[in-house]
Amino acid sequence: IIKLLPVYILQLRLVQDSPSGSRPLWSIEKFHIFHIHSQLQWFALEDKNATQWNSTFLTKTHSTDQIIHEIKDVYFNLDYILQIEFNCINFTKNILEYSINLGLTWLEIPNEDELQIIPIKFNYENNTIYRLTIPFSLFSIQNNSIRFRLKFSSNCADDHLKYIHIGNKCSMNCFGNTRCFNNECQTTSVQIPLVDFRETFDKDFNSANWLQLESYQHSTNKILWTTTNRQAITRPIDLRPMRAIKWAYTFENVSKTCHTSIYLLISTDGTLTWSILHQFDLPIKNQIAWNKTVELFVELEKITAKYNLGQFRWFQPLSSTCQNVTWGLSRIIS
Incomplete structure (x- = not known):
């Protein structure tokens, strides 16, 4: 694996002389070049039949007991957040994993008994939605990029994932009340702090x-x-x-x-x-x-x-x- 900053160009030249004697032939099994994203956003449309995956950074695979969404690499920034919304109650306990080596190995975010991080639950058009927001400041890594994958139960409906955003965080995370998109809370209502609680x-x-x-x-x-x-x-x-x-x-x-x-x-x-x-x-x-x-x-x-x-x-x-x-x-x- 070779990681390059955007200003660099990768050139490869692979040469082998004609095989002699018992020397076996060889081949390139896999060769893939992709860029690291600066920020990402995807959301489901009201008409689920019109919703399409952005396959340049989001993939979905099914297994016997899980549905796995993989989000391609983004440049690591301490001021970034990952925010997702989903409506599947049967989500697995360890829903989120991350990789700092382009998906070769995956790590879990420590969150025993959901005491440190939880999804906020709200209702939208008579549906229960969960919004999970992860600040990049949780990751004490010295790395150029990071990618995530989301694991859901296979019992979830195909359209359970509603929203994904990776980008700049909002002030006080909008107090968990709404989506955050590039420093702005996506609602017109203002949360006035309670004085006498x-x-x-x-x-x-x-x-x-x-x-x-x-x-x-x-x-x-x-x-x-x-x-x-x-x-x-x-x-x-x-x-x-x-x-x-x-x-x-x-x-x-x-x-x-x-x-x-x-x-x-x-x-x-x-x-x-x-x-x-x-x-x-x-x-x-x-x-x-x-x-x-x-x-x-x-x-x-x-x-x-x-x-x-x-x-x-x-x-x-x-x-x-x-x-x-x-x-x-x-x-x-x-």
Whole structure:
């Protein structure tokens, strides 16, 4: 493999004398020249029958259990992002891999239990869409180019991939609220940071406070998750007046087999990456079903001294031992 900058020209001359004696003939098995892209964009059209792949940088292959999309090389730039949108719920856990040697070997982005990076879920024309944004700053590599491949379950429909963009990032990633294309958020609505953030759940969630909520049921001054996806993500909040955040978990019928921790995380880069603020470990020695309300708080002065804006995320990773666990939130005060 030979990599060249655009200003250079590659010339090859392969010569062999006529074979003599028992010396075998030889041949060139594969020879391919392609250029490295400066940025990329592809999107599905409203009429899926009119949608076409841009085969110069995007390929799709099917296997028995996976659909794999491979995005050709782009020049590495720390200010770039990769942003994709898809509508397949059955996406594999490690959806994204990258290569820094033109696809010879592939590496995974470390993201145990989706604690650092997650796709943002939203609805568009009655369809559930996931938007995953990866900043190039996550890659500590000394390399001229990088390529990606996306892995989906073979159960996904053929038109599950909706959007791909590699290019300059937007300020604060548009707070996870919309697409980013070359430094510009693709929406006219403005996200004004919340100054006084609190929830008492006396009348359900205050929708103005939240970017994403998983399915839940509202009870008296509390909410309880109704599926194994248990997550709530706030809209941007002005951190400067905050000194601490207080909240309460409500538990009902927590079995002794469930030990998956519940996390409060914070993002200070618009949902691009997340850091753990608090980890709540369920009691390991539970011998009976557990019903309890637990009040907690985290001081934020070290964070507010450094960052002006942030978004909070309450989250429990998926676990087969916690399928029937019921927990929720009953009070949040900043």
